Amino acid sequence: MKMEEKIKRLIIDALAKSHGIKEDELNEVGLELSRNSNNEHGDFSSNIALKLGSKLKGPPMTIAEEIVSSLGALVELERAEFVKPGFINFYLFGEKKYSILETILNQGSEFGSSCATEKKKVLLEFVSANPTGPLHVGHGRHAAFGDSLARLLRKAGHEVFTEYYLNDAGRQIDILCISVMFEMLRAEGLKLNDIAGLYKGTYIKEIAQGLIDESFKINKKVLLPEASASADELIDALILEMKDVAGSKLFQKISDKAVLQMTELLKDDLSDFRVNQDGYYSEKSLFSKGKIEEACEIIKKNGNAYEKDGALWLESSKYGDDKDRVVIREDGRSTYFASDIAYHHDKKMRGFDLLINVLGSDHHGYVSRLEAGLVSTGNKASDLDVILMQFVTLYRGKKKIQMSTRSGNFVPMRDLYSEVGVDAARFFYVSRSHDQHLDFDLDLATKQNNNNPVYYIQYANARIKSVLKENKKRGYVFDECLGKTNLMKLDLAIEKEIISLLGKYPETILKSSEARAVNKIANYLKSLAQLFHSYYGSTKIVSEDEEIRNARIILLICVSTIIEDGLDILGVSSPTKM
């Protein structure tokens, strides 16, 4: 039994004895026991007396006193005491605390793993940006967060499959296609005015040039539509015109090529950022495999769809959405929502218990629709966990950089991580909570990269490696056995603090994975690094006393193990030298 469980048992028995409270009654109130990293309140503490105050109609201090006097004994427990408002603090015998170091030493990077009580099969979808341009700094946040969350959930013991949903069908792909065709025509000498809404940028030109090199040719007789129409109408007219001029076969070929190349570009942007998703799921394949019709049949069969104005509607308002939504348009084409219903149903059919979607916060209005889609295909709304990512605002110094994908005026994520480094960029992205806006100052990140907290943590680890080297250099051989038998000589206040914090690693993994809060790992590592630096500054590790020396080295190895493991979750490297 874990220490927590043993102490909880002790409290339960004491309450039965002192106040005649049964276990079920206690469950209503909720028995909490927290592990303290702050040593002045003992190793564990409970607020149960405070919580019972109103129920028992007595002052919490008295209740706490009565509980403490009824407490049984435990071999590991040195003493229990009640303090000020009514907390009960538990103090363990010294030796017991040190055993955590041996555990870390034995388990290595497995320490804290598989702590989740209910292990799930998770499909984690993130980034999923349209393949119409390079990924920008906003996507970078999704990439860093999503990938780290995957690592964190795996660490906690879940089975995770990461996926990128590729929107390779629909209007935006047509626009990509005609954008490429425009550049092909230009490359062949045709003078064409810019049209608002088309994708621009060197990547479009490169794709166009590539197609020309493969001797793709377009009939030059393009009739530009009247400019008087609205931007959207103009584009629609242009798509029709281009399909007509090129012929649907060639149009399709160019479109496929463009998507393929864009996808490669996206994959490269991600992979150089140490993000490699397990799968890319094609929206187009939903059509070719008949998944959309299949989904429509299911929602009809379940009585969740109806026809109106020639369109097929999902009765999503039954399941928490503001209104019903069109699934199949009047003209027979399916909507984007139809694809999503089919896609999410398919995720469930592939056997995943939990679907996690990392979406931009601008999609929050879409969440209830997705849930309604799941329910109407016979799944549960709670199968889906949407994480809304707040925006990244980019600054150069004090100047805000406005971003827009369409106008081509955006900063690619590649530029960002080439400039500040993958380690710093990934750490910075995930060190803020996902529901918090993120201000990213490029000037600050480049100029002051020495002040970035990621270096602070990496430096702590490099220092440890250096101490271990120094130990050898002085002719000492690390004696694990001797160290282990002298762990209780680590009795400095700072050493005890470090040991307590190390002991909190598993619950940090558990809590941050449950809250999908990767930033908690970053914060934990900052605290650990801070304690270590302070320890290092005040204490000589490579001591002449071999008992203390070897015990301290064990402590350092443990700190290093946790830092490396934690940084790995964040996708950050652990250099041994800096």
Added chain:
RNA sequence: GCGCCCGUAGCUCAACUGGAUAGAGCAUCAGCCUUCUAAGCUGAGGGUUAUAGGUUCGAGUCCUAUCGGGCGCGCCA
């Protein structure tokens, strides 16, 4: 107008999901390298947690209103 998210030190952010004296970094000031990496350490100043109520043993955290910022309300994706 309706809905969702957010307001914490001058700036950027924490605070173990309701706990004990609200903490770091940057910036400012004062110290520390003939001890293992100074990308470091030690100390100082800086707060009515946007505002006003409420809930209870206890509120930055929960509920209500107000103010301020972001986003969303398509047979677009």
